[in-house]
Amino acid sequence: MAAAGEEEQPPCGLCGAAAAPYTCPRCNRRLCSLGCYRGHGGCAEAFYREQVLQALETERDPPPSHDRLASAFRRLRQLGEAEDAAGPLGRDLWKSLSPAERAGFQRLLSSGEAATLLPAWRPWWWRRRRRLGEELGKPQAGKEEEGAPSPPPFLPAVITPLSSLRAPPPSPLVPFQLPNVLFGYAFALSLHSGDETLLPELPAAVLDVSAALRGRRAFASAAEALHAARYDVSVAGYPQCPLGDAGTVLAVVQILEGREGRTDGEDVAVALLHLERLFRKGESHLPKEERRRFSNARRKCRYLLAWSREAPETLAALAEETRVVHAGVAQEAAVLREEAERGCGGPWRELISDRVNEGLGERRLIQELD
Template sequence: MAAVEGGSLCGLCSAAAPPYTCPRCHRRLCSLRCYRAHGPCAEAFYRDQVLEALRAERSCPPSPALPGLRELREPGDPGRPTGRGLWEQLSEEERDGFRRLVSSGEAAALLPRWRPWWWRGRGRVEELGDGSGVDEEGGEGRPGPAPPVPTSVPPLSALRAAPPSPLVRFQLPNALFGYAFALSLHGGDETLLPELPDAAIAASAALRDRRPFASTAEALLSARRDARAAGLPLSPLGDSGALLAVAQLLEGRDSRDPGADVAAALWHLWRLLRAGARVLPPPERGRFRGARRKVGFLLSWSRGATEELGQLAREARGVHAEVAAEEVAMAQVRERLEKVWGGPRPPLGKERVEEAPWMVTEGARVVMEGVFGGPRPAPDDGADKRRQGRRLIEELD
């Protein structure tokens, strides 16, 4: 939506002086509530934008992760793919909104949901369907087939004579996060090379270099930070969903072979890294080869450490629970602020926080610091900010 001037009436509730307009049909709207009621029209507009960007990405030669989404080409760029002219019809504010939509990961909500192969589903209930491959819960297809479990994995003793460090176990959840994150980010499309394995390396320090971790929580949260630092969009699984994926892979779906899913994921990642290296010029293949050697080492270690996989799974579940609870608290704060503002951002011309609090996920503490302008209320800020802080604390409690 774009702010416009004028004194016409809202196209839904007839309120005076509506400040927004639908980017598709240009109907004037007065508030977030009316926009949501009119949502399907605007959502279809943004869905077209996302699909056009994805088509442009696939038509371009390989380059760093997600070039079509992270480097939107402006009008007049000779390398810009021809389209239906939708970009030229957008105002600068609408273009900025679309860039935020892509970089925040919200664009994935406009596309059909991709279900990873390790998805649990609804268990035996799913088998009672009509065989159409679509369940009643979400109207979406079932996950694709799981990658094969390698039949012959050399023991760790064949790779090194000395016993590994006890900290090697924490390398595994970090690498699995990179795999789950990259696969979900690209919708499981293995033809997106070298972007898909490149995203896995960007999110996993265990695949990039010799980075020790002292706990499962440190390994997982480090991978989450690295993915953001690399400028990659949020995973379509969600911030906590990528952590849940690691826990599910570590738990495994086969009670007779608890490490089968970990082995399948690592073997799949190894093959993706090999395929990605083949499309790169020889000078750039070194980091893919190094990551592949580390994946092979973790694969050999995991096949002989099934008991430790169970412990790692429980620890990953705990990390996921904490982050999921944090997401719920942040979503509640965001919803309340949007009700006050009448939209996703503060109205123009009023005092506002420099950064939107939901763009930082360090917890409710950061939201309060955004309100106070520091870790504590400033003594000269007056009663208004103190009252606002107390209300937010009560809401969080």
């Protein structure tokens, strides 16, 4: 789904809405939102099937069926970005697949598992995530996670100071707004794999998860702010994002601490400025009467940004408290995993292997067991 230019747009080809900034990569139908794009899913599904079959055709020595499909799906991102990505259907190749491979392929498409086979998206703040056993003080052997983090958003040299804003002096509870906002930011970016063209869905997800941005919700501690965001994820009906619950809390720690051990709050500033830009872009995709909630959230981001640049010691304290919360959430995940193993009757790695052989995605099952 590609964002269109600024010229006048034809109406949505599904619901008739006036603004339709997206285009189906296969039929070129103009669409107004992610919902309408999924609503004409037969066409979108056919497009992805074509690309996977085309990619499979280039494999000279294909591995077993699931790995073969995974290898093809990992090339979809590059194929999807090309203007001429839609190629021939590849009927001969489709006929060459076994019935089990065809059924597994259709399952991947219909269940959404296809997306888990694409290269993992790494956020700009990402540092190698230690395995759960390592987080609990149990060193484990194994390969590091693959992939490189995306480049950080631009940070201007000059940021408006807090004294220049028309706002009351900061409350003692202001610091605890920040972990709640950063949790929403990390969750929404991870949920949408960093795709900033998903507007207004991406910034709307931040608002759904961050009560500090939705209204005047106050928190008495970082722990309260983080657990409130976790609760809002479930209330809003969102699935668990690829970072996982503990991973999203860990993302807040990493942003507060800063890359390479920096504690000057620069990464917090980068996150808040990035979030402010996302709300600004999202406003243009909303009807005029619905833009206020985005503009209010944008102003709160600007206020927190100005405050954070003057409180590096407070940010360090928030990072320490958030690390304690992360340890608790990670321990909670470990207990749930042990219960799942007892209930399923075997080690979770073996269970994953069995499920993968049935055509289900490994990464999604790991999230279920975590």
